[in-house]
Amino acid sequence: MSELLEIAPELAVQTGIMLQIVGLGMLIGGAGGLVVGTGLYVTRHGGILAQPVLFWLLNLVVNTFRPIPFIIFMAAIQPLARLVVGTGIGNPAAIFAISLAATFGIARIVEQNLVSVDPGVIEAARAMGAGPWRIIRTVVLPEALGPLVLGYTFAVIAVVDMSAVAGLLGGTGLGNYAITYGYRQFDDLITWSALVVIVVIVQLVQLLGNVLARRVLRR
Amino acid sequence: MPHVRLDEVTKVFRPRSRRDSPVTAVDRVSLDIERGEVFAVIGYSGAGKSTLVRLINGLEPVTSGVVEIDGVPISALPARALRRQQQGIGMIFQRFHLLRSRTVAKNVAYPLEVVGTPRAEREARVAELLEFVGLAQKAAAYPEQLSGGQQQRVGIARALAAKPSLLLADEATSALDPETTAEVLDLLGRVNRELGVTVVVITHEMEVVAQVADRVAVMDAGRVVEHGSTYEVFTAPQTPTAQRFVRTVVRALPEGEELAALRAAHEGRFFTISFSDAGASEARVFGALARAGVDFNLVHGGVDDIRGRVYGLLTIAVRGPEEAVAAALAQVGPGVQITETGR
Numbered sequence A: 001m002s003e004l005l006e007i008a009p010e011l012a013v014q015t016g017i018m019l020q021i022v023g024l025g026m027l028i029g030g031a032g033g034l035v036v037g038t039g040l041y042v043t044r045h046g047g048i049l050a051q052p053v054l055f056w057l058l059n060l061v062v063n064t065f066r067p068i069p070f071i072i073f074m075a076a077i078q079p080l081a082r083l084v085v086g087t088g089i090g091n092p093a094a095i096f097a098i099s100l101a102a103t104f105g106i107a108r109i110v111e112q113n114l115v116s117v118d119p120g121v122i123e124a125a126r127a128m129g130a131g132p133w134r135i136i137r138t139v140v141l142p143e144a145l146g147p148l149v150l151g152y153t154f155a156v157i158a159v160v161d162m163s164a165v166a167g168l169l170g171g172t173g174l175g176n177y178a179i180t181y182g183y184r185q186f187d188d189l190i191t192w193s194a195l196v197v198i199v200v201i202v203q204l205v206q207l208l209g210n211v212l213a214r215r216v217l218r219r
Numbered sequence B: 001m002p003h004v005r006l007d008e009v010t011k012v013f014r015p016r017s018r019r020d021s022p023v024t025a026v027d028r029v030s031l032d033i034e035r036g037e038v039f040a041v042i043g044y045s046g047a048g049k050s051t052l053v054r055l056i057n058g059l060e061p062v063t064s065g066v067v068e069i070d071g072v073p074i075s076a077l078p079a080r081a082l083r084r085q086q087q088g089i090g091m092i093f094q095r096f097h098l099l100r101s102r103t104v105a106k107n108v109a110y111p112l113e114v115v116g117t118p119r120a121e122r123e124a125r126v127a128e129l130l131e132f133v134g135l136a137q138k139a140a141a142y143p144e145q146l147s148g149g150q151q152q153r154v155g156i157a158r159a160l161a162a163k164p165s166l167l168l169a170d171e172a173t174s175a176l177d178p179e180t181t182a183e184v185l186d187l188l189g190r191v192n193r194e195l196g197v198t199v200v201v202i203t204h205e206m207e208v209v210a211q212v213a214d215r216v217a218v219m220d221a222g223r224v225v226e227h228g229s230t231y232e233v234f235t236a237p238q239t240p241t242a243q244r245f246v247r248t249v250v251r252a253l254p255e256g257e258e259l260a261a262l263r264a265a266h267e268g269r270f271f272t273i274s275f276s277d278a279g280a281s282e283a284r285v286f287g288a289l290a291r292a293g294v295d296f297n298l299v300h301g302g303v304d305d306i307r308g309r310v311y312g313l314l315t316i317a318v319r320g321p322e323e324a325v326a327a328a329l330a331q332v333g334p335g336v337q338i339t340e341t342g343r
């Protein structure tokens, strides 16, 4: 018990860092994924702003980068991180890599959820003289909101997973703490404490997502 | 000037893949739809009815020909101008297409948001519309909490929100049971009479046409094969397609096996009696026969109400001396055609 009290302050600090990395990654990657996913949805064949060439391009980019294992992606993207955030190491570089990877992953989730919106309601909005942007804003996104909330919940968990390997670029956070101080130094207490905190956070996120989705879907 | 004018309108869908051939969904259709009338388009599945309405409100561009609304060539407008025209045309759908993310009131408000009506005015208009369709107490409900008939009434309220002069109804009652269908058709009738809105009703059910339409066009394989007043088309359909539709509601004359079976079951000479309104009725025919002491019975047919006008098509078997029969039939009077059914 006293040992747990001893590591508690550091555990709290590292949890805070992880939440920050996940939060920023979700904020940037979530927005990027929304834009790219919506882009895929509207430019596809028969979409409200059908643009075959643009669709092909977006699709190619997403298909190329999404399947790359994150740990490799993060290493490969380092030069780009240096260019964009000014450094190839540390938490900023990790957040950059996570945001980018999350953008591609979330783009697909968004696209899939938008595709499932009943084309009939879009037709109805068009019949009332609504323009494409208005339809995206007031029909497509609100109608898909329930599944989108669940999709984003799923994405948060994937981003927590990504944040665990931030240490590879010299980043910190709960994952790095568990590996560096727990696993590598045979300190099971640290490993298990970090694990419990992660599990609790993931459960809370899932719970929140479920409650929100149920609210939106009214069931 | 007609409210809607179609001039040689054609729509060809390009094939999805190279193996398929193009589909001519609408083929050189010319029609005038007058202001304030209820115009029906009837046809079998795949006849091109939905494509035709979608050409009328510009949801689909024409391949060739001209669509004019109030003299404005809708088929030639750029996107922005087209959208402004569409704001003046209401449309309702078979599956309602209400926004599930919005309450009934917010659904009805949607077209008003599109045209930029200020909030207070919007709320007043929504309340007025929900009153009109009898759903004032459902304003805060979500679509899934309503029955099909109620959802369609919301659809109608929404379609009317921006005060269109034209309402297009694509199979608006096809997902509803007969009683609810009657309610919705009633409401469309009120929209037409009380608000003076021109209504175009797409359907594959002749009952719908009989109940609401002033005029009807019959479509088959992309072409309008016949059009005229509902009464004309019902009482004297010219094309086989129209005849088949009419037969679904008006019992046609017995032919072939059916006629042979009737002859086997009933003695006497068979006569076909047809009459339309203008004072004629089956009572007058039967009365004349009874007074002449001729024995008869009704073996086939019935009397229909088409847009409030009577149309009867009966086959009777008559027994008695030839002169008495002839004399009795001569007394029936004008407005009734009587012909002996051939063998």
Ligand SMILES: Nc1ncnc2c1ncn2[C@@H]1O[C@H](COP(=O)(O)OP(=O)(O)OP(=O)(O)O)[C@@H](O)[C@H]1O
Pocket: B013, B014, B023, B024, B025, B043, B044, B045, B046, B047, B048, B049, B050, B051, B052, B204
């Ligand atoms: N977007 C489209 N792309 C390709 N072909 C189409 C398209 N829309 C309709 N068609 C074809 O055009 C023809 C007419 O279709 P339409 O939907 O207008 O018929 P309909 O009379 O409304 O039939 P239903 O009673 O089944 O609704 C059909 O052969 C259909 O397959």
Ligand SMILES: [Mg+2]
Pocket: B049, B050, B051, B171
């Ligand atoms: Mg149709």
